[in-house]
Amino acid sequence: MSKVGGLFAVALLLAACVTETAPTWRSGDAVVGHQVARDNCASCHAVERTGDSPKLGALPFRNILAGYRPDWLADDLHTSQAIAPGRMPVFHFGEGHEYDILAWMISIQDAPIHEPGE
Numbered sequence: 001m002s003k004v005g006g007l008f009a010v011a012l013l014l015a016a017c018v019t020e021t022a023p024t025w026r027s028g029d030a031v032v033g034h035q036v037a038r039d040n041c042a043s044c045h046a047v048e049r050t051g052d053s054p055k056l057g058a059l060p061f062r063n064i065l066a067g068y069r070p071d072w073l074a075d076d077l078h079t080s081q082a083i084a085p086g087r088m089p090v091f092h093f094g095e096g097h098e099y100d101i102l103a104w105m106i107s108i109q110d111a112p113i114h115e116p117g118e
C-alpha cells in the first residue's frame with residue numbers, strides 16, 4: 001500500500017471510530033446478558049438459540065425482536081414498563097443489565113433485526 005493510501009486508510013478508520021459511538025441500547029454485553037436472561041427470564045421464555053419456552057405464550061427470545069424494535073424494548077426495560085401486565089413480572093434493572101439482555105437477544109435472533117430508522 002502506498003504511503004498516501006495507508007494514511008487514507010487510517011483516516012477512514014478514525015472517522016469510523018468517531019461516528020460509531022454505539023447508541024445506549026447497543027452498549028450491552030451479550031455474555032452478561034445471557035446469564036441475566038437465564039437467571040430472570042428463562043423460567044418462562046426460551047432464552048437460548050433453540051428450544052421451546054417453558055411458559056405457553058411467552059415468545060422465545062430468538063423471535064422477540066421480529067416484532068419489537070430493539071431500541072424500544074431497551075427503553076421499556078430501562079424504564080421498568082410493564083411489558084405484559086399480569087403475565088410477566090416487572091423488572092428493575094439498575095446496572096445496565098437491560099442492555100446486556102438486548103445484546104444477548106440481538107445475537108441469537110432467527111431473523112435479522114430491524115435497525116431503528118430502517
Ligand code: HEC
Pocket residue numbers: 037040041042043044045055056057058059064067068073083084087088089091101
Ligand atoms: C413469569 C413468566 C415470565 C418471566 C419470568 C418473563 N416473562 Fe416475558 N413474557 C411472559 C409472557 C407470558 C409474555 C407474553 C404476554 C402476552 O403476549 O400477553 C411475555 C412477553 C414478553 C415480551 C413481549 C414480546 C412481544 O413481542 O410482545 C418481552 C419483550 C419479554 N417478555 C421479555 C422478557 C424479559 C427480558 C424477561 C426477563 C428479564 C422476561 N420477559 C421474563 C412471561 C414472562
